[in-house]
Amino acid sequence: MKILRSKVFRIIVFLICIGVIVYESIGLYNDNKEYDVADTEYEELIDDVVSETSPSELPEGANYPPMQIRYSELESINPDFVAWLYFPYFDISYPVVHENEIDQYLRTTFDGTPNKAGCLFTDVLSTEDFTGYHDIVFGHNMRNGSMFGKLKKLNQTEDQENIKQNPYIYVYTEKAIYQYQIFAFYVTNVGSDAYKVVTNDEEYEDFLKYIYSHTAFKKPESLDLSNHPCLLTLSTCSGRSGSGRRFVIHAAKVNAWAQN
Template sequence: MVKKVIRIVALIICLVIIVYEGVMIYVDQKEYQVASDEYDEIRSVAVDYIPEDEAEIVDYPVLNINFGKLEEINPDVTAWIYFPCLEISYPVVKESEVDEYLYKTFELEKNKAGCIFEDVMSDAGFNGYHDIVFGHNMKDKSMFGRLKDLYQKGNESLLEDNPYIYIYTKDHVYQYRVFAYYITKVGSGAYSVVSNLDEYKDFISFIQTHSAYKIPSDLDLESGNSILTLSTCSGRAGGSQRFVVHSLKVNAWEK
């Protein structure tokens, strides 16, 4: 009799857990959809993608970013990031305190999807030795959820076809060449604050010893050109594992 009661209690507990997890998954998915709709709306009102055959002849994708409109929505906006080969295209804000935008969207709404945000120690104009941009690893591949595609088997040609990330600011367009990526942990050397050329060289050495991607031999990694790092979670939710992508600024154009 006692064993039967224990089995019934255990079954009830299991059912409660299943129902609870199902409800939480539904709530999360609903919240993520709200965030996805928000960013779709932002793209529709603030960004014009100009077809190549209609654009003026330039060396970068022509995106007309309405920074006036973006600033009306959120004055913390500093740039728009565009990573063509992974179809990543989002506004970027600059946090004024650590993790300020971890669970807050561009429209300042509380949401687990958060925002694409620049590290508090990075240069707002993307001219530091090392600037870092964070985004969530979303299961639906929104935000920085597509970064993991870089190291998945069968995707080796992604960066061969188009290895560039573009940062659009009010006055400039910056082109970065992806040259390294790897899985790391919170607080590792991948997040180094770099303030001089000696620290820059040490940072390059760290990257070279950790990269899972063959670093292109034709890049000048000695002159101190700005490095842009994209960072997202990797592995189990809530863990300390991270996936980072390092890129080197190779071109800059005034608008």
């Protein structure tokens, strides 16, 4: 009888394990299917509203990637659209919206489709024209590398060295194009001072002190922050979902070109 109970127990445990594997597999399949839908949406959007122009067509002295964005078309799709973000090193290229309420775009794509991939968005306290002391753009850490899924590569020594050759992020707004230079990145927690609201020069200096005490990347000596250029933070999840860990990149505005 004892042997029989032991055998039944092992069978039950085995069936439970199989059930868990099947459940997880179905969830993974459904997630990947949903991610594919989001990827297709953004790929089609890029084809429709973004085009490359010749470098010779850039204004004199401008050296940003020659991209032409159809702002009016993007605004017609989503009135919350505020900019296009392009991060050449990781080939990250997406529209950015400004949320009107907390987590509005956490699980909603640019065209309003419910989807776990969400959309890149600035938080409610950031400026819509990227002219504040500190603006923040959030994006999901997608397993397939989409959205901000590639940012975690900066935890690798090779990418930490290579990013120095192209440390720029570009934000294209309807009125201006901004170039930001990366000067810090690190893992932090939800609600930490990495998300600090900065409203004056004194708070700016305190924010820099916090960044310097946590960064895994040394600020280039050629980058001068004494005149308090606008700061941009990119934020995504780090580690297990629900862990509260975040990976952030801080960059400073080093160039601005007015749109015609």
